[in-house]
Amino acid sequence: MASTTLICDTQPWKDLKAHTEDIKKTHLRDLMNDKERCESMMVEFDGMFLDYSRQCATLETIDKLYKLAEAASLKQQINRMYSGEHINSTENRSVLHVALRAPRDAVINSDGKNVVPDVWNVLDKIKDFSEKVRNGSWVGATGKPLKDVIAIGIGGSFLGPLFVHAALQTDPEAVEFAKGRQLRFLANVDPIDVARNIAGLNPETTLVVVVSKTFTTAETMLNARTLREWISSALGPSAVAKHMVAVSTNLTLVEKFGIDPNNAFAFWDWVGG
Numbered sequence: 001m002a003s004t005t006l007i008c009d010t011q012p013w014k015d016l017k018a019h020t021e022d023i024k025k026t027h028l029r030d031l032m033n034d035k036e037r038c039e040s041m042m043v044e045f046d047g048m049f050l051d052y053s054r055q056c057a058t059l060e061t062i063d064k065l066y067k068l069a070e071a072a073s074l075k076q077q078i079n080r081m082y083s084g085e086h087i088n089s090t091e092n093r094s095v096l097h098v099a100l101r102a103p104r105d106a107v108i109n110s111d112g113k114n115v116v117p118d119v120w121n122v123l124d125k126i127k128d129f130s131e132k133v134r135n136g137s138w139v140g141a142t143g144k145p146l147k148d149v150i151a152i153g154i155g156g157s158f159l160g161p162l163f164v165h166a167a168l169q170t171d172p173e174a175v176e177f178a179k180g181r182q183l184r185f186l187a188n189v190d191p192i193d194v195a196r197n198i199a200g201l202n203p204e205t206t207l208v209v210v211v212s213k214t215f216t217t218a219e220t221m222l223n224a225r226t227l228r229e230w231i232s233s234a235l236g237p238s239a240v241a242k243h244m245v246a247v248s249t250n251l252t253l254v255e256k257f258g259i260d261p262n263n264a265f266a267f268w269d270w271v272g273g
């Protein structure tokens with residue numbers, strides 16, 4: 001059973017709080033002169049290098065943080081997450097975004113079912129579709145390859161894709177593949193933003209991706225309907241199946257909206273919205 005003690009009432013919290021007052025008296029420049037400290041605050045794993053030595057923290061701080069993690073039962077909580085327990089108590093569900101990046105042979109259960117094979121089915125489907133768009137074998141209603149993408153979504157359904165986009169902007173291979181293509185984000189209901197998003201784009205060569213966990217979010221659905229109209233008024237209603245795809249947990253609503261279920265990329269309740 002979960003502890004009812006608030007973390008701020010524990011001794012490790014109080015120790016850390018007192019320690020922060022001490023550390024404020026030391027300038028970062030002096031901390032950086034401590035070679036042992038700096039070397040201990042750099043780690044490398046699998047080609048990734050993390051240097052957290054430029055924080056106002058000493059080895060004693062790290063020790064106190066570990067003690068706090070122990071008091072919070074951090075390891076046990078991580079294990080509960082990985083084993084699919086309903087740790088999101090307000091929504092009574094598992095929290096398994098880790099399953100989205102698990103290897104094919106991993107076993108991660110939610111409500112008694114290994115979710116990893118479903119994840120890989122969708123990842124393979126996304127790869128297959130995006131490769132067709134990239135190599136031009138997926139064509140729009142008038143037979144032209146799709147070169148530009150508008151991503152509709154708000155909140156996490158906007159920030160997640162934006163994060164990946166920002167990260168890849170400095171990757172030379174991604175930059176090369178993105179040449180001649182535009183990716184735009186439509187993340188609010190300001191009509192000026194819609195106008196700005198579609199300015200200079202041709203519906204014949206544009207793909208619209210609607211990202212919404214629920215597929216009911218008012219702002220997202222309004223923007224999705226506006227762009228559905230943009231496409232169908234230019235190319236006819238049947239063009240929607242070629243020019244709009246969705247990422248959602250609610251495949252019933254996706255289909256009702258007019259998006260081909262074959263071009264709907266599912267995810268699950270246990271992914272945070």
Ligand SMILES: O=P(O)(O)OC[C@H]1O[C@](O)(CO)[C@@H](O)[C@@H]1O
Pocket residue numbers: 154155156157211212213214215216217220273
């Ligand atoms: O992905 P959805 O269901 O469209 O929701 C978008 C956003 O709206 C919220 O539900 C509420 O702002 C966020 O949690 C979420 O990121």
